[in-house]
Amino acid sequence: MRATYREAVRSALRTACRRDERVFLLGEDVGRYGGAYACSLGLLEEFGEARVRDTPLAESTFVGAAIGAAIGGMRPIVEIMTVNFSLLALDQIVNNAATLRHMSGGQISVPVVIRMATGGGRQLAAQHSHSLEGWYAHVPGLRVLAPGTVQDARDMLLAAIEEPDPVVVVEHQFLYPMEGDLDETAPPVSPWRALVRRAGKDLTIVAWGGSLPKALAAADVLAREGVDAEVIDLRCLRPIDFPTVLASVARTHRLVVVDEAWRTGSLAGEVVARVAEDALYDLDAPPMRVCSAEVPIPYAKHLEDAALPQVRQIVEAARRARGPRA
Amino acid sequence: MTTVPDNDPTLGLFSVLRDDGSSDPQADPFLDDPTLLGMYREMLRIRILDERMLARQRQGRIGFYGTVTGQEATPIATAFATRPEDWIFPALRENAIMLARGFPLEKWLAQVYGNSADVLKGRQMPSHMSGRAVNQVSWGSCLGPQLPQAVGAAWAAKLKKDPVVTVGFIGDGATSEPDFHSAMTFAGVYKVPCVLICQNNHWAISVPSSRQTSSKTFAIKAHAYGVRGARVDGNDVLALYRTIKEAVEHARTTSEPTFIEAVTYRIGAHSSSDDPTRYRQESEVEAWRLRDPLVRYERYLRRAELLDDALKASMSAAIEEQIATAVRAVEPIAPPPRSSMVEDVYATVPRHLREQLAEMEAHPAPPSAHGAGH
Ligand SMILES: Cc1ncc(C[n+]2csc(CCOP(=O)(O)OP(=O)(O)O)c2C)c(N)n1
Numbered sequence: 249m250r251a252t253y254r255e256a257v258r259s260a261l262r263t264a265c266r267r268d269e270r271v272f273l274l275g276e277d278v279g280r281y282g283g284a285y286a287c288s289l290g291l292l293e294e295f296g297e298a299r300v301r302d303t304p305l306a307e308s309t310f311v312g313a314a315i316g317a318a319i320g321g322m323r324p325i326v327e328i329m330t331v332n333f334s335l336l337a338l339d340q341i342v343n344n345a346a347t348l349r350h351m352s353g354g355q356i357s358v359p360v361v362i363r364m365a366t367g368g369g370r371q372l373a374a375q376h377s378h379s380l381e382g383w384y385a386h387v388p389g390l391r392v393l394a395p396g397t398v399q400d401a402r403d404m405l406l407a408a409i410e411e412p413d414p415v416v417v418v419e420h421q422f423l424y425p426m427e428g429d430l431d432e433t434a435p436p437v438s439p440w441r442a443l444v445r446r447a448g449k450d451l452t453i454v455a456w457g458g459s460l461p462k463a464l465a466a467a468d469v470l471a472r473e474g475v476d477a478e479v480i481d482l483r484c485l486r487p488i489d490f491p492t493v494l495a496s497v498a499r500t501h502r503l504v505v506v507d508e509a510w511r512t513g514s515l516a517g518e519v520v521a522r523v524a525e526d527a528l529y530d531l532d533a534p535p536m537r538v539c540s541a542e543v544p545i546p547y548a549k550h551l552e553d554a555a556l557p558q559v560r561q562i563v564e565a566a567r568r569a570r571g572p573r574a
Numbered sequence: 575m576t577t578v579p580d581n582d583p584t585l586g587l588f589s590v591l592r593d594d595g596s597s598d599p600q601a602d603p604f605l606d607d608p609t610l611l612g613m614y615r616e617m618l619r620i621r622i623l624d625e626r627m628l629a630r631q632r633q634g635r636i637g638f639y640g641t642v643t644g645q646e647a648t649p650i651a652t653a654f655a656t657r658p659e660d661w662i663f664p665a666l667r668e669n670a671i672m673l674a675r676g677f678p679l680e681k682w683l684a685q686v687y688g689n690s691a692d693v694l695k696g697r698q699m700p701s702h703m704s705g706r707a708v709n710q711v712s713w714g715s716c717l718g719p720q721l722p723q724a725v726g727a728a729w730a731a732k733l734k735k736d737p738v739v740t741v742g743f744i745g746d747g748a749t750s751e752p753d754f755h756s757a758m759t760f761a762g763v764y765k766v767p768c769v770l771i772c773q774n775n776h777w778a779i780s781v782p783s784s785r786q787t788s789s790k791t792f793a794i795k796a797h798a799y800g801v802r803g804a805r806v807d808g809n810d811v812l813a814l815y816r817t818i819k820e821a822v823e824h825a826r827t828t829s830e831p832t833f834i835e836a837v838t839y840r841i842g843a844h845s846s847s848d849d850p851t852r853y854r855q856e857s858e859v860e861a862w863r864l865r866d867p868l869v870r871y872e873r874y875l876r877r878a879e880l881l882d883d884a885l886k887a888s889m890s891a892a893i894e895e896q897i898a899t900a901v902r903a904v905e906p907i908a909p910p911p912r913s914s915m916v917e918d919v920y921a922t923v924p925r926h927l928r929e930q931l932a933e934m935e936a937h938p939a940p941p942s943a944h945g946a947g948h
Contacts, residue, residue, distance in 0.1 A: 280853045281780035304750035304786050305717065305778050332716050336751070371637030373699040375715030512926065541930055543915050547637065548688030548696030550909035554934060564937060 251430035253423040256401035257287040257363075259432050261325065263402075264409045265295050268323055271409060274301040274310055275327030284329045285365055285424045311337035311362065315345050315414075318360040323409060328364040331380045331418065345414040346389030360415075361408045367420040367458045367508055368556050374544035377552075379508040381418040381457070382515040385485040391415045392485040393439050396460030398428030400483065404439040418485075420458025420508075440484045442492035448478035451502035451566055454493055454519055456482040459506040459557060466562035477566060485515060493519060494527050501532040502569045506557055511539035536565040584793035587837060588817060589807035595873030603816040607880055613654055613811055614875055616674040617646040617868050619893050623670070624842070626897055627686060627700070631846045635905070636686050640701040642667040644809070644841030647867035648773050650674055651814035652741055655822055659736075662710040663724035665717070665743040667773055667840075669701050672710040680900045681705075689907040695918070696910040701845075718744070718753030721770060725761045725831075728768035732829055739825045740768045741818075747778020749795070750786045758799035758833065767825035769818065770801075770833045773808060775840040780853035793835035801833045808838030809867040812874070841866070 251259070264271045273288055279302040282289030292300040303310040307328055314324040328334045334341070345358045368377030385392045391413055395404045401419065408415040445460065446467050455463035460481050467477040478496050482488060497503050503523055507516035516537040523535060541555040590601045605613075624641035631639040642649065645667045652662070653674030662671050673682055681693055685703045688696035693705065694712075704712035713720050724742025731738040744754055749772055761768055772792050776783050789795060796803025802824075806817045814836060821832035839862035843850050850859075875881035912934060916927040923931075 276778075277780045279780075282852075284779075302781050302785055305747040305781070306750040306752065308752060309750070336716060336718075371699075373697065373702070373715065376699075511930075541915060541934065542927060543919050544697065546688075546695075546697045546915060547699050548692075548909050549637065551688075551696050551912065551915050554912040555915060560937065 249430055249432070250427055251398055253398050253401045253419070253426045253428070254285055254287050256398045256430050257405060257419065258289065258291070259430065260402040260405035260409075261288055261291060262294065263406060263432075264323075264325065265291065265299060268409070270321065270323040271325060272299040272301065272317075272322060273325050273327065274303050274314060276303060276305055276329055278302060278327050283327060285419075285421070287327070287424075307333050307336040308340055311340040312344070314360050314362075315340055315348075315358055318358045319348070319356055323359055325361045325363065325409065328362060330376050330421075331364045331366040332375050332378055334362070334364050335380075341384070341390070341414070341416070342387050346387050349413065350389060357412050358414050359412050361405070361411075361417060362414065363405070363417045363419060365421045366418045367422060368540075368545045368552060369422045369458075371547055371549055371552060373547040377545040379540065381416075381485055382507070382509050382513075384416045384418075385488075385515055387486075389414070390486060392418065394418045394420075394457035394483065394485055396423070396455070396457050396481050396483065398426065398430050399434065400439075402430060402432070403434055403437045404483065407436060407439040410436075418457060422458050423461075426461065440487065440489060442480050442482045442484070442489040444478060444492070444496065445481045446477070446479040448476040448500065450476045450500060451504065451569055452478045452480060452493070452496040452500045453504045453506065453562065453566065454480045454482055455506040456485065457508075459508055462557065462559050463506050463562060465559045466566065469559065469563045470566055475566065475570060482519075488519070488522075490522050490526070493523065497523055497527050498530045501530055503531065503535040504538065504562065504565045504569050505535065506538045506562055508540055508557055510542045511537055512542060514539055533569050533571040536569045538562050538565045582794070584796055584803040584805050585791055587805055587807050588813050589810045590812040590816065591807075591810045591870050591874055595877035597812065597874060601813065601816065603812060603819070605812070605815070609654065610875060610878070611880055613650050613815070614871060614881065615889055615893075616650045616653065617811065617871065618889060619673070620646045620649070620670045621868060622890065622893050623897060626901070628846065630686075630901075636700055637688070638699050638701070638846055639686070640666060640845040641842040642670065644862065644866065645773060645775055645838050647811040647814050647871070648771065648808055648836045648838065651811050651818055652771070655815055655819040656739070656741060658709070659738050660709065660822065661724070661727050661738065661740040663720040663727070663740060663742040664710065664713050665720060665745050665748065665773070666701070666713065667745070667775070668743045669703050672703065672705050672708045675708045675710070677705045677708045677710075679896060680903055683900050683904045684907065687904055687907070688909070689904065690910045690914075691904060691907045692910070695914055717748040718751035720744075721753050721757035722760065724768050724770065725757045725764075725766055728761070728766035728825070728831070729764055732766050737826050738767070739822045741822065742768060742770045744770070744772050745778060746772060746774040746776065746783040746786055746792060747781060749792060758795065758801055761831040762800040765829050766831060767829045768831045769821045769825055770831065771818070772833070772835045773838055774835055775838050777840055777844070777850075777854065779844045779848065791835060793833065796833040799833070801831050803833050803835075805835045805837065808836030809865050809870060811867060811871050838867075839865075
């Protein structure tokens with residue numbers, strides 16, 4: 249069936265609540281309001297207040313409480329309205345959820361899922377628009393997923409809920425209204441693999457989450473120029489599935505990485521570094537990165553558009569990666 | 575177990591205005607006529623400005639807007655109760671304090687449009703305006719940080735022996751954030767000259783204030799932190815003026831902080847992206863409309879024979895004209911140039927940003943959407 253990304257998230261939340269008594273949802277405005285992005289609309293009515301909890305406005309406290317509930321045997325799914333607000337809960341996520349298994353000698357596990365909206369493009373200015381998934385992807389003990397398609401919005405969330413370790417799921421704000429095919433009976437998939445979304449032989453474009461549709465659109469433009477781009481959806485940002493990336497580069501010999509975060513210290517840098525370490529001699533041209541301008545994301549549309557990676561720039565980077573030798 | 579005595583001022587509600595338009599003679603600050611009318615004019619201006627701006631947002635001319643309808647009394651009382659050298663650290667609903675403290679409307683509007691006349695250079699959302707010229711700081715969209723900052727700025731004033739007071743604001747929802755508790759602790763421990771005001775408008779988007787605390791009132795929290803506390807009718811501009819003025823001057827002379835709960839109601843939506851019918855009853859809103867701060871104050875002014883239909887009509891017309899003129903002047907102004915984006919990330923533009931700018935300029939600029947709208 250056709251569904252939006254937000255409906256796919258909702259479908260996963262509903263399925264998880266139905267099949268596992270231990271699952272409950274918590275966060276700001278998740279109940280009566282149905283979530284700031286309407287991902288939990290109708291779930292309060294279906295599952296009741298005990299399982300869909302509107303919390304006080306206190307990210308560090310409700311994430312901490314979810315960690316406690318997970319330690320206590322529940323399967324909490326936390327919604328943090330945007331990645332910027334998750335910064336108020338960094339201590340709980342980075343210093344606690346991510347370390348407890350290790351520091352308890354394996355005695356304690358924290359099976360919590362923390363969902364958050366990320367990214368820009370909606371004129372909400374810097375404090376609602378950042379892309380900080382790379383920060384979480386830096387932290388051992390966390391798993392980080394960035395679904396970029398409607399089906400993945402469901403499947404990867406369901407997989408995250410099955411995980412015995414804390415999983416951060418980043419959902420790009422711009423994807424929520426996106427439509428796509430959704431199979432609500434699809435069997436479990438591995439969320440840890442990168443996938444080739446579009447096969448091609450001339451160059452590899454790596455993207456994830458909100459940048460995936462842009463990468464695919466850029467590939468379409470390139471196709472009209474006779475350039476056959478392969479698009480890899482990274483999907484899992486920690487741990488990263490490098491073999492899939494390396495295998496693609498071994499075929500195409502050229503690499504462009506799209507990352508809505510800032511270039512310096514970005515995940516895009518990590519991907520490029522890894523390709524350089526393991527496959528430098530497979531490359532026929534310097535790898536390219538398309539990232540956000542290194543400024544706080546502005547409000548004015550004209551500036552915001554200029555700050556964020558756009559299809560045009562991906563195409564341009566691809567042309568340059570093709571280089572004069574192509 | 576000891577309970578809080580019912581005569582505790584942090585449980586009661588201080589008000590001046592009565593329903594018939596008279597005032598409590600014990601409580602009335604007896605302000606002079608120009609001040610009384612000035613406060614009315616400023617409240618009316620925000621009411622009208624919000625309506626016009628929300629319409630602009632609906633037409634797609636601006637990206638976002640948050641109104642303060644029903645809550646005009648607290649910002650305006652604050653503007654009149656402070657001195658120009660005092661600092662304002664607003665939360666969501668106090669943006670207009672700066673207008674009432676003399677910030678030009680045109681510049682303020684340019685920020686709403688995020689165009690090249692905007693002193694914030696198109697970088698901040700509407701309703702988050704700030705201005706160094708009027709000592710008003712922008713609030714953090716990640717709620718809470720302005721309160722420890724207000725305390726810190728007050729601390730600076732104390733250390734420098736400046737007779738300056740800071741006024742920090744927070745919504746009822748954000749009192750659940752750690753920053754509120756830390757700020758109250760710090761203000762109490764260091765005795766700094768600040769006034770912290772919670773506008774309890776009963777809702778934090780869809781979450782009612784009963785979900786934020788099980789204390790009997792918000793004001794009562796002052797006790798726990800060793801800070802003076804007061805609870806005031808937030809739809810009564812005279813009660814607010816008197817309470818805030820007293821707290822501000824007390825802070826100025828003794829360096830003692832006060833925490834004030836202003837009990838009010840958000841009549842409009844949370845912001846232009848919200849639909850409140852999804853979570854609250856219209857009957858509740860109607861009940862609060864009867865306590866509209868403008869209507870109540872108007873009754874008082876009419877009874878005092880300071881206001882009549884003719885004056886009200888001419889004031890409204892003058893405000894409408896001022897706004898229309900400013901909008902006409904501001905709307906056609908071009909968006910900020912792309913190159914402006916790399917300014918002010920640091921005091922001087924570093925090399926990596928100059929390089930990134932050069933890369934950006936190597937590409938043709940996208941067709942310019944005039945102003946900031948989608
Ligand atoms: C840290 C953080 N968490 C969540 C939000 C999303 N959010 C924006 S406003 C708001 C409610 C604020 O309520 P309150 O503090 O009562 O202020 P009001 O809107 O009523 O003036 C929420 C939850 C945010 N901006 N920042």
